[in-house]
Amino acid sequence: MKNFSGKVLFLDRSDINTDEIIPAKYLTEISKEALKPYLLEDLRIDGFAQGKDIKGKSVIITRANFGCGSSREHAPWALEVNGINMVIAESFARIFRQNMFNCGMMAVELPGQSIDHLFQVFSGKETSIETDLEKNVFILKADGLEEKAGFSISDFDRSLVVSGGWVEYADAKY
Amino acid sequence: MGKTVAEKIFDSHFVDNPSGDIHVIGLDAVFCHEITTPVAINDLVSRNKDRVFDPDKIKAVIDHVTPAKDSKTAxxxxILRDWARRHNIRDFFDIGRNGVCHAIFPEKGFVRPGYTVIMGxxxxCTHGxxxxxxxxxxxxxLEVGILKGVCAFHYPSTIKINIVGKMLAGVYAKDVILSIIGRLGVNGATNKVIEFTGPAVDAMSMEARMTLCNMAIEAGGTCGICHPDMTTVEYLWEFIKDKYPTKEKAFEEFKKFSPDPDAEYHDVIEYDISRLEPMVTFGFKPDQVKPVREMEKTKVDQVYIGSCTNGRIEDLRIAARVLKGNKISDSVRGIISPATPKVFRQAMDEGILKTxxxxxxxxxNPTCGACLGMSNGVLAEGEVCASTTNRNFNGRMGKGGMVHLMSPATAAACAISGYITNSTLYK
Structure with missing residues (x-):
């Protein structure tokens, strides 16, 4: 199972699309590793600097409809090769969300007000998150602050995370 | 309780219910192209699972970058070509016979009412x-689809959009779908199927219906769906005439997938298009739409007509009617990519290419290239493109470029004037 804890990158915008996560011109790469330098290359958010802000981060917290647009699984892969295995958002585009779990990664939805609260308390601070998959709780920490946030994922999504993805699951079963 | 189209299709393809509302369904077709499939093929090989569930149900095309532009795309x-050969996938379309996937597969009769289809x-969603x-x-x-012929989805919930009214001059299916996306928002149909129904849809050709369904995803929709009718039957007749004694019999069969009168919808929207004007996008999201007249005086550097949204013969005919007898502005680069060889040939025979x-x-040649900034018409930093494609995301057609989505008629008018322009000026 992958790691779902570590430092947090806050992206304060809704509708971040897969062209922004990984531009189409890099889809000619056959290896996932080759995508690494280009993650979020075309994302324009005030105060976001691609090189410096991605480095060392393990989790993204963002707003609504993350991953809309193209079906490219290169989007989760570009996150994965940068050490980011989990995105927490108010909502996700369907294909992106499914791609994350199919890769054994996590796309977790929290209510809009919880996301607002996390942005208010932690955005701009050096924040870390611990994910407890047994108890379904996130523990966020920054500057001596600590908060817990419960979450839920479906049994099916959990089984994909635990079994390492959909290919092995489906080939054994169908 | 009655069922929607998607519910009927899901129930007739049921394989498993692993948990909650997740349904694993059997697939009638798995479509493949050279951008997302090679990674799946390589992964299957590395897992020692280089198999396909049924070579006749897998269709493959090289369309995104064709002819290859460099060693990587070659x-x-x-990888796709070698794989199609070793698995005896007969419906594989390589250069000379290839076209944009969502135009060529329907044109070959590979999609029928009641089918389940996935593609990377x-x-x-076009094929709905x-x-x-x-x-x-x-x-x-896609990989699991290729290997096992199944895919998992949440059991579908549907939004019905009942489209009424007659379109004004200069207004086309593209304007209708742009205005619908503007109303729903880019997130408005996430995890939902959209059924497009009503007299305005009944009056549309299959080409126009494909334009409508093509952009369901831009509102987050899983699939756009139109109900089957005699227009559907006529389009498919050359492929199904051995299977049904008459067109009416075929329609009777297809009608089984029409929704029940008491089907339950997540939402029903009445949509009157009788006053709709030609529409155009203005920002970096497809729900940022305005009437063309509010965007006049916006200068364009390139006009692109083509793609899975608007590269079919009807689209080319519409654009050619606006262009006929006119020259495009000196300041504009005009690029047209007929979506398939058949469309190309028809356009040649009808004198459209000459126009x-x-x-x-x-x-x-037919290719997806320019639409996603991969080849055949990439924008430079600061350039503006009037485009019949489906996405205006930042950087979509080239880093630093701006894309305005519109109908083929409006795009042709923009080419002539050099500015965003209403096509009715040229008729």
């Missing part, structure tokens, strides 16, 4: 125009 084509491409459930998926879902060339357009 290798993507080669978000615009797979034939009353199929067709959804874009990622590489892992485009006389006006000053460059006619390229």
């Amino acid at each position: 290798m993507q084509g080669k 491409d978000s615009h797979t 125009a034939f009353c199929a459930f067709a959804a874009g998926v990622g590489t892992t879902d 485009f060339m006389d006006a000053g357009f460059c006619v390229t």
Whole structure:
């Protein structure tokens, strides 16, 4: 199972699309590793600097409809090769969300007000998150602050995370 | 309780219910192209699972970058080509016979009412125009589709959009779908199927219905669906005439997938298009739409006509009617990519290509290239493109470029004037 804890990158915008996560011109790469330098290359958010802000981060917290647009699984892969295995958002585009779990990664939805609260308390601070998959709780920490946030994922999504993805699951079963 | 189209299709393809509302369904077709499939193929090989569930149900095409532009894209084509050969996938379309996936597969009769289709491409929702459930998926879902012929989805919930009214001059299916996306928002149909119904849809050709369904994903929709009727039957007749004694019998069969009168919808929207004007996008999201007249005086550097949204013969005819007898502005580069060889040939036979060339357009081979900034018309930083494609995301057609989405008629008018322009000026 992958790691779902570590430092947090806050992206304060809704509708971040897969062209922004990984531009189409890099889809000619056959290896996932080759995508690494280009993650979020075309994302324009005030105060976001691609090189410096991605480095060392393990989790993204963002707003609504993350991953809309193209079906490219290169989007989760570009996150994965940068050490980011989990995105927490108010909502996700369907294909992106499914791609994350199919890769054994996590796309977790929290209510809009919880996301607002996390942005208010932690955005701009050096924040870390611990994910407890047994108890379904996130523990966020920054500057001596600590908060817990419960979450839920479906049994099916959990089984994909635990079994390492959909290919092995489906080939054994169908 | 009655069922929607998608519910009927899901229930007739049920394989498993692993948990909650997740349904694993059997697939009638798995479509493949050279951008997302090679990674799936390589992964299957590395897992020692280089198999396909049924070579006759897998259709493959090289369309995104064709002819190959460099060694990397040549290798993507080669991986797909070699794989199609070793698994005896007969419906594989390589250069000379290839076209944009969502135009060529319907044209070959590969999509029928009641079918389930997946592809590693978000615009797979196009095929719902034939009353199929067709959804874009990622590489892992595609891989499992290729291997086992199944895919997992949440049991579908549907928004019905009942479209009424007659379109004004200069207004086309593209304007209708742009205005619907403007109303729903880019997130408005996430995890939902959209049924497009009503007299305005009944009056549309299959080409126009495909334009409508193509952009369901831009509102987050899983699939756009139209109900089957005699227009559907006529389009498919050459492929199904041995299977049914008459067209009426075929329709009777297809009608089984029409929704029940008491089907339950997540939402029902009445949509009157009788006053709709030609529409255009203005920002970096497809729900940022305005009437063309509010965007006049916006200068364009390039006009692109083509793609899975608007590269079919009807689209070319519409654009050619606006262009006929006109020259495009000196400040504009005009590019037209007929979506398939059949469309290309028809356009040649009908004199449409001559109209485009006389006006000053460059006619390229069928390919997706420019739409996603991969080849055949990439924008430079600061340039503006009037485009009949489906996405205006930042950087979509080239880093630093701006894309305005519009109908083929409006795009042709923009080419002539050099500015965003209403096509009715040229008729």
